[in-house]
Amino acid sequence: MFELDVRSRKPIYEQLVDKLKELIITEILKTDEQLPSVRSLAQELTINPNTIQKAYRELENQGYIYSIKGKGSFVSPATHQPNTEKIVKVKKELTKYLSEALFLGVSTAELIDLIKEIEANVGGGMLNDEDESSEKML
Amino acid sequence: MFELDVRSRKPIYEQLVDKLKELIITEILKTDEQLPSVRSLAQELTINPNTIQKAYRELENQGYIYSIKGKGSFVSPATHQPNTEKIVKVKKELTKYLSEALFLGVSTAELIDLIKEIEANVGGGMLNDEDESSEKML
Amino acid sequence: MFELDVRSRKPIYEQLVDKLKELIITEILKTDEQLPSVRSLAQELTINPNTIQKAYRELENQGYIYSIKGKGSFVSPATHQPNTEKIVKVKKELTKYLSEALFLGVSTAELIDLIKEIEANVGGGMLNDEDESSEKML
Amino acid sequence: MFELDVRSRKPIYEQLVDKLKELIITEILKTDEQLPSVRSLAQELTINPNTIQKAYRELENQGYIYSIKGKGSFVSPATHQPNTEKIVKVKKELTKYLSEALFLGVSTAELIDLIKEIEANVGGGMLNDEDESSEKML
């Protein structure tokens, strides 16, 4: 399920954050769906529960999930009130990596293709095709 | 000139690497142009020379600059022999941030515009041997 | 264990890199085995931890080890996907020293013997999953 | 004639030493032949005369050339009294690089070919085709 690379320079908790974000963005994890418990996930991945905890906390800070004491962690509904601050940050990163890609010889066409390809995978975004059923929970 | 954020979670030397890479990619720093000396830059930015050194070393490892002991540090010529390994890495990062941007509500059109805008700034790419305006800077 | 010559013209960290490379190549240090911690090795060798760090970092760059923040440093699995660039470099050095050896009167036979001798010590190469004697060391 | 790589990590004077050694070893520069003067070589290569000077001094120390004040520098006759100390050093380097080559996947056969190829280029040396004379050595 999760393929963590312990050899990576990137901290494990960050890898976890990225993976979970991806699952949420691609709507493999749907709004209000429950995430695996800290302990079960820790056991499954054979890593320290504190590491999972840290990843969940980070996701909560970024607004991707919410936690309820005693019950668990759940996927937040997509807010769709454009979060300017975050968008600015992401665009900054994008600019950095797009420049580097172009510098390394990747063509514009290739990059546009990449965007389109990704677009197809991202949960319809704000008009997310037919999830009408995710409105309970707190 | 360089705006470093000493409080950032990103190490100073990495910030420096990114800034300098940017200057090289946009050809504000031209091939074989001399970079500011370790010590002068350290003084200008009021950070430790070792930190600058670390950044320069990293840039050297990544192939962006080369250093000569008694002489200084200089911009490497762009190789333009596509470095597959690096490209794969960059594309991975791009995928991550592009997904996130789309999820945050940035439109595809906007992203394509971003690419085109960046493309205009990145060094002419392959052929710029006869650049007429290589005045020093910094 | 490690014999470092602090007076040598070769930097300490490079001596360390060479020694550790040797231990890895001869498989005295096995894949995924943990290296001594930066601090413990520094204490043992009575040199500065930063120097050890630098050596470890260099080994990481060269692909011989990998480091995980809160855990330690470990031997990378041998990739065995021939790294052309590195091979070219090594062959260049070999040519230099082989010429010199021949010039100094070492016979071809002697050199071939040297190769065979070394070959016997270098980790079996491809297939050594079922090594029976992987006791720790260091 | 000399192709020096100013971008190399290796100091220029060392590159010079290596090149000149090579010319002497391959007997392109014959015994007692005069080397170019420090100043003329400096001019030709457009590098600092001090750098040439340093290279020549090093070659003199290693016994490859000799200098006569007011006259110039000349190739030393090959001594042929096996220089144990040097041979030990060279063998040490060879062991290092041979190990690495084998580790990187270069075959023994390939290495032996390399030796034979080099042997053909090295100035007959001591005539050591089947040198019967190289078996003493401390």
Added chain:
DNA sequence: GTGGTCTAGACCACT
């Protein structure tokens, strides 16, 4: 003058 190495000692981030 340049880059490069090393030390001593502090503090942070991750597990």
Added chain:
DNA sequence: GTGGTCTAGACCACA
């Protein structure tokens, strides 16, 4: 406890 970053200050090697 692990690796990683940073500083202040010293000394060396190269051109």
